[in-house]
Amino acid sequence: MTQTDPGKTAEEKAQSRQETKQALKGFGRKKQNLIPILQKVQGRLGYLPREAMTEIAEYLNIPDIDVYGVVTFYNQFRLTPPGRHSVRVCLGTACHMKGGYITLDAWKRRLDINPGETTTDREFDMDTVACVGCCTKAPVTVVDNKPEGKVEPTRVDGILLAFEQEREVKDKEESESS
Amino acid sequence: MKAAERAAVADAFKEIKERAESRWRELWHNKPVIMVGTATCGRAAGALEVLQTFRDEVKKRNLDCPVIEVGCMGHCYAEPLVIISKPGYPPICYGYVNPVIAERLLKEFVLGDNPCPEFVIGALEENDIVPSFTDFPRAQYEQKIILKNCGHTDPTEIDHYIAGGGYSALAKALEMTPEDIVDEVKKSGLRGRGGAGFPAGLKWEYCRNTRGRPKYIICNADEGDPGAFMDRSILESDPHSVIEGMIIAGYATGARYGYIYVRAEYPLAVERTQIALTQAKKFRLLGNHILGSSFNFDIILFQGSGAFVCGEATAMAASIEGKPGTPRARPPRMTTEGLFGKPTVVNNVKTLAFVPPIIRNGAGWLKSTGTKESSGTAVFALAGKIVNTGLVEVPMGTTLRQIIYEVGSGIPGGKRFRAVQIGGPSGGCLPEPALDLPVDFDSLRDAGAMMGSGGMVVLDEDDCMVEIARYFLEFTQRESCGKCTFCRLGTKQMLEVLNDFTLGQGKIEDIDSLERLAEEVKAGSLCGLGQTAPNPILTTLRYFREEYEEHILMGRCPALMCRQLIAYYILPDKCERSCDACVGSCTVEAISANKKRIKVIDQEKCVKCGTCLAACPPQYNAVVKLSPPSEVPKK
Ligand SMILES: Cc1cc2nc3c(=O)[nH]c(=O)nc-3n(C[C@H](O)[C@H](O)[C@H](O)COP(=O)(O)O)c2cc1C
Numbered sequence: 108m109t110q111t112d113p114g115k116t117a118e119e120k121a122q123s124r125q126e127t128k129q130a131l132k133g134f135g136r137k138k139q140n141l142i143p144i145l146q147k148v149q150g151r152l153g154y155l156p157r158e159a160m161t162e163i164a165e166y167l168n169i170p171d172i173d174v175y176g177v178v179t180f181y182n183q184f185r186l187t188p189p190g191r192h193s194v195r196v197c198l199g200t201a202c203h204m205k206g207g208y209i210t211l212d213a214w215k216r217r218l219d220i221n222p223g224e225t226t227t228d229r230e231f232d233m234d235t236v237a238c239v240g241c242c243t244k245a246p247v248t249v250v251d252n253k254p255e256g257k258v259e260p261t262r263v264d265g266i267l268l269a270f271e272q273e274r275e276v277k278d279k280e281e282s283e284s285s
Numbered sequence: 286m287k288a289a290e291r292a293a294v295a296d297a298f299k300e301i302k303e304r305a306e307s308r309w310r311e312l313w314h315n316k317p318v319i320m321v322g323t324a325t326c327g328r329a330a331g332a333l334e335v336l337q338t339f340r341d342e343v344k345k346r347n348l349d350c351p352v353i354e355v356g357c358m359g360h361c362y363a364e365p366l367v368i369i370s371k372p373g374y375p376p377i378c379y380g381y382v383n384p385v386i387a388e389r390l391l392k393e394f395v396l397g398d399n400p401c402p403e404f405v406i407g408a409l410e411e412n413d414i415v416p417s418f419t420d421f422p423r424a425q426y427e428q429k430i431i432l433k434n435c436g437h438t439d440p441t442e443i444d445h446y447i448a449g450g451g452y453s454a455l456a457k458a459l460e461m462t463p464e465d466i467v468d469e470v471k472k473s474g475l476r477g478r479g480g481a482g483f484p485a486g487l488k489w490e491y492c493r494n495t496r497g498r499p500k501y502i503i504c505n506a507d508e509g510d511p512g513a514f515m516d517r518s519i520l521e522s523d524p525h526s527v528i529e530g531m532i533i534a535g536y537a538t539g540a541r542y543g544y545i546y547v548r549a550e551y552p553l554a555v556e557r558t559q560i561a562l563t564q565a566k567k568f569r570l571l572g573n574h575i576l577g578s579s580f581n582f583d584i585i586l587f588q589g590s591g592a593f594v595c596g597e598a599t600a601m602a603a604s605i606e607g608k609p610g611t612p613r614a615r616p617p618r619m620t621t622e623g624l625f626g627k628p629t630v631v632n633n634v635k636t637l638a639f640v641p642p643i644i645r646n647g648a649g650w651l652k653s654t655g656t657k658e659s660s661g662t663a664v665f666a667l668a669g670k671i672v673n674t675g676l677v678e679v680p681m682g683t684t685l686r687q688i689i690y691e692v693g694s695g696i697p698g699g700k701r702f703r704a705v706q707i708g709g710p711s712g713g714c715l716p717e718p719a720l721d722l723p724v725d726f727d728s729l730r731d732a733g734a735m736m737g738s739g740g741m742v743v744l745d746e747d748d749c750m751v752e753i754a755r756y757f758l759e760f761t762q763r764e765s766c767g768k769c770t771f772c773r774l775g776t777k778q779m780l781e782v783l784n785d786f787t788l789g790q791g792k793i794e795d796i797d798s799l800e801r802l803a804e805e806v807k808a809g810s811l812c813g814l815g816q817t818a819p820n821p822i823l824t825t826l827r828y829f830r831e832e833y834e835e836h837i838l839m840g841r842c843p844a845l846m847c848r849q850l851i852a853y854y855i856l857p858d859k860c861e862r863s864c865d866a867c868v869g870s871c872t873v874e875a876i877s878a879n880k881k882r883i884k885v886i887d888q889e890k891c892v893k894c895g896t897c898l899a900a901c902p903p904q905y906n907a908v909v910k911l912s913p914p915s916e917v918p919k920k
C-alpha cells in the first residue's frame with residue numbers, strides 16, 4: 108500500500124484509528140458493508156488514510172488489498188487529505204463544450220496542482236466532476252459545495268481573491284485579539 | 286390472495302387515502318400557498334435564499350400562508366421558480382426569482398392584488414389575467430406522465446403523493462395476481478428507459494419464473510451520463526412514484542428486497558429518497574405485511590461511489606456486494622443469477638415510475654401514447670446551445686426538430702445548428718437532416734445514436750465534432766474498468782488517434798484505421814460500455830467526415846474550437862488605441878501595446894483562454910480566432 112500522507116505523526120495516526128473505530132460501530136462484519144463503511148469513514152476523516160483502511164480490513168476480516176482495491180476503483184474515495192476549500196470543476200458535456208477545460212486550466216495554473224490533488228498549504232483541493240445538473244450556467248465550478256455559474260478564467264481569479272481577502276481579515280482579527 | 290385479505294388491503298388503503306386527502310384540502314383551504322422549487326437546479330440558482338426570504342416575511346407578518354418546497358418543473362433555464370396559488374387566481378409560476386423579487390411578490394400579490402405580470406413565466410391554468418403554459422408552443426408537444434407531479438408537490442410529504450392518486454396502484458395491484466400484473470405490464474409495451482429498451486414485462490416474467498430466493502429488484506439511479514439529470518430530478522421531486530413502482534415490481538416478480546442504487550454526486554436525491562422510504566414504511570406501504578396483506582418487501586438505499594461502469598447491471602450487483610464494480614459476461618442473465626447469485630430485476634428510475642400509472646389506467650392507456658414499438662413518453666434533458674434548457678417529456682415519435690425548436694425554442698444568439706448529441710457516451714451526434722426523425726428506441730439506433738440516458742446536448746457552429754468525439758472517448762477511456770482487452774486498450778488507442786487529430790498531428794489514413802478499430806471494439810467488448818463507446822466516433826465519422834479531413838489535411842478546426850489549431854489575433858485596424866480592456870483581462874499577461882498603442886498578443890505566452898475576445902468591447906470587435914494558427918500575419 109502506498110504511503111498516503113507522509114509526515115503524519117504517530118499521534119495523528121492513532122487518532123484516525125480511533126475515529127475509524129467509532130465510525131465502524133453499528134456495522135455488521137459483512138463484506139457487503141465495505142462501501143457504506145468507507146463512505147462513512149471518509150465522511151468523518153475527509154479521506155481514507157492507510158491506518159483507516161487497515162482498521163476496516165481487520166474489522167471485516169478481509170485482506171488489506173481488498174479494501175485498497177475498492178478504494179482505488181471508485182472515484183469518490185480520496186487517498187489524500189482534503190484542503191480547507193474544495194474546488195470541483197464540472198466537465199460534463201454542456202460545461203465542456205462551453206469551455207470547462209479552459210476553466211480547469213486556469214485552476215490548474217493558479218493552484219499549481221492537478222485534479223485529485225491538494226495544495227501543499229492544504230488550503231485547496233481540486234478535482235473534476237461530471238455534470239452537477241446546472242448546465243444552464245455552464246461552465247460551472249462547485250466551490251465548497253456551492254455551484255458557481257459562468258466560471259471563466261477571470262472568475263477563477265475573482266474567487267481566489269475573495270478567499271484571500273477573507274483570510275487576511277481573519278488573520279488580522281486573530282492577531283488583534285491575541 | 287383471499288377475499289378477507291383483499292378487503293383488509295382495501296380498508297387499510299382507504300383510511301390512509303382519506304387522511305391524506307383531508308390534509309391536502311386543508312393545505313389549500315382559503316389561503317395562499319407559496320411553492321419554491323428547491324431541486325438541485327433551483328438551489329444552484331439561489332432557490333434556498335428565495336425560500337428563506339418567503340419564510341422570513343411570512344413569519345414577520347404572521348401570515349397564514351404555507352411556504353413549501355417542491356421539486357423541479359423542468360423549466361431549469363428560468364430557475365429559481367416559484368408558484369403562488371391564491372384563492373381567486375389561477376396558480377401562477379414566476380421565474381428568475383431572487384430575494385428582492387420574492388419580497389415584492391409577497392407584498393404585491395400575496396398581500397395585495399397585483400399578480401406582477403413582469404415576473405410571470407406562465408399560469409398553470411387558462412385564465413384572463415396572465416398567459417398560461419397551455420399558450421406556449423411547447424404545450425402542444427409535451428405530455429407529462431412521469432414528470433406530472435414534479436414541481437407541484439412536496440416530495441417530503443407522502444400525503445401530497447397519496448392525495449394525487451399515489452399508492453392507489455399498489456392497493457390495486459395487491460388485489461390482482463402477480464401473473465396478471467406481469468401480463469398488464471407486458472401488454473402495455475413498456476420498454477426499459479435505462480437505454481437499451483428491453484421490454485420490462487418480459488424481464489419481470491423471466492425473474493418470476495426462475496427459482497431461487499430471495500429475489501431482488503434494483504432501481505438503477507446511477508445516471509452516469511455526464512449530460513443527463515432526469516433520474517436525479519425525479520428522485521428529488523417525486524420519489525414516491527419510483528418507490529411505488531418498485532414495490533409493485535417486487536410483488537409481481539416475487540422479490541423480497543429492493544435496492545435503490547443512487548449516484549454519489551446526488552446528495553439531495555439521497556436525502557429525499559430516504560425520507561420517502563421512512564414515510565412509506567410508517568404508513569405500512571413498505572416492510573412486513575404491506576397494507577395488511579401477506580406480502581413483505583423492504584427497500585435499501587445504496588449510494589454509489591462514482592464509477593460510470595456501475596450503471597451496468599452486473600457491475601452494479603458487484604458494487605452492492607462490496608466489490609469493485611466490474612461487469613461480468615452474460616449469460617447467465619441477471620434474472621437467473623443476479624445480486625448475491627439470486628434472480629434479480631434491474632430497472633431504471635423512469636421505467637419504475639411508469640408502473641403505477643400503467644396499473645392505475647391499464648395497459649391500453651399507455652399503448653395509446655407513443656409509437657407502435659415504443660409506447661408512452663420519452664424524457665429528455667435538454668442542454669447545450671438551446672434556449673430552454675431543462676427537462677421535457679414528449680410522446681415517443683415526436684421529431685427531434687419539434688423537441689429542439691418548438692419545445693426547446695431553438696438555438697440562442699442566432700447561431701446555426703450543427704448537431705445534436707443524444708444518449709451521452711453511448712450515443713451519437715446527429716446532423717441537420719436527421720432532425721425529422723421521430724425519436725423512439727429503434728429509429729435512433731438505426732441512425733447510429735441511442736436513446737441511452739436521454740441526455741440531449743444541442744451543438745451549434747462553434748462546436749467541433751472531432752472534439753466532441755474526443756471528449757466522450759476521454760470519458761469512456763477513463764471510466765473503462767479494464768477487465769476486457771478490447772475496451773481497455775481499444776478506447777485508449779482510439780483516444781490517442783483522436784488526440785492527434787485535435788492537435789493537428791493526424792494522418793489521413795488514420796481515419797480508416799480509427800473506423801476499423803471502432804467497429805472491432807464495438808464487436809469485441811464485454812459489456813455495454815465498450816460496445817457503445819465507439820458510437821460517438823462512428824456517428825461523427827458518418828455525418829461529419831469532412832471535418833476530420835479538414836483537421837488533418839489543413840490543420841484547421843472549422844468550428845475554431847481545437848486549441849492547438851487556432852490562434853487569437855488582434856486586428857490592428859480595428860483595435861482602439863485608447864482602450865486597454867484586453868490587456869487587463871488577460872490572465873497570463875500575454876497582451877501588450879506596441880508603439881502605436883495597438884495591442885498585440887504574444888503567441889508564445891497565450892494560453893488561448895478566450896478572455897480577451899470576451900473583453901474586447903463590441904463596438905471594436907478587434908479580437909478574432911484564426912485557424913490554422915499560421916494565418917496570423919508575421920511582423
Ligand atoms: C456502461 C453502462 C452504463 C449504464 N448506465 C446506466 C445508468 O446510469 N442508468 C440506467 O438506468 N441504466 C444504465 N445502463 C443500462 C443498465 O445496464 C440496464 O440495462 C438498465 O438499468 C436496465 O433497466 P431498464 O430495463 O429499465 O432500462 C448502463 C449500461 C452500461 C453498459
Ligand code: FES
Binds near residue numbers: 237
Ligand atoms: S455539464 Fe456542468 S452542470 Fe451539467
